[in-house]
Amino acid sequence: MVLEEHPRIGEPVHCTGIISCETAELAKITDDVVLGRLTRARLIGPRGAHVEQAWPGLRTEPILVIDRARFDNGLARQAQAAGAEVRTGVRVLDVETAWDGVTLHTETERLSARACVPRVRGVLPTAAPAGAGVARPGDPHGADRARRPAG
Numbered sequence: 001m002v003l004e005e006h007p008r009i010g011e012p013v014h015c016t017g018i019i020s021c022e023t024a025e026l027a028k029i030t031d032d033v034v035l036g037r038l039t040r041a042r043l044i045g046p047r048g049a050h051v052e053q054a055w056p057g058l059r060t061e062p063i064l065v066i067d068r069a070r071f072d073n074g075l076a077r078q079a080q081a082a083g084a085e086v087r088t089g090v091r092v093l094d095v096e097t098a099w100d101g102v103t104l105h106t107e108t109e110r111l112s113a114r115a116c117v118p119r120v121r122g123v124l125p126t127a128a129p130a131g132a133g134v135a136r137p138g139d140p141h142g143a144d145r146a147r148r149p150a151g
Contacts, residue, residue: 001113002079003106005091009076010069017068024064033071038063092118 006012018038019029040054055063076086094105095116104111 001111002076002084002086003090003092003104003111004076004086004088007089009086009088010072013068015068017066017071019064019066021062021064024066027071029064029066029071030074033066033074035065035067038065 017035019027023029024034038055040052042050042052044050080086090106092104092106095118096103096105097116101112101114102116104113104116
């Protein structure tokens with residue numbers, strides 16, 4: 001099951017869509033989602049100061065710009081094709097872990113599952129830092145770690 005808090009998958013877009021090719025391979029990003037390849041960027045500060053940056057290693061580590069809404073919709077279609085139910089407008093408020101599964105608390109119901117892989121500040125779960133809150137059976141503290149500051 002995929003739960004999305006917004007009414008439509010991919011909206012609003014919260015990500016610039018700038019990723020490395022390594023991430024593109026990991027996420028199996030198709031060419032129709034790639035908007036362009038970056039060679040340089042201009043970073044502009046809040047007071048108008050700017051700096052230009054070129055990437056010298058672009059031949060070995062290119063940087064891509066993807067259509068994040070199209071990418072998110074593709075992920076939802078892949079999940080459905082694999083048999084997952086996709087629900088929109090459902091916000092997960094809390095995740096409880098136990099030895100035999102997890103319980104997801106939404107605004108209107110409680111859902112039981114074997115595991116929960118939350119989105120962590122836009123980071124793919126496979127790249128999530130240790131203690132990022134990936135909730136699995138047998139890890140009664142997984143989701144709690146996401147709420148506590150590191151340290």
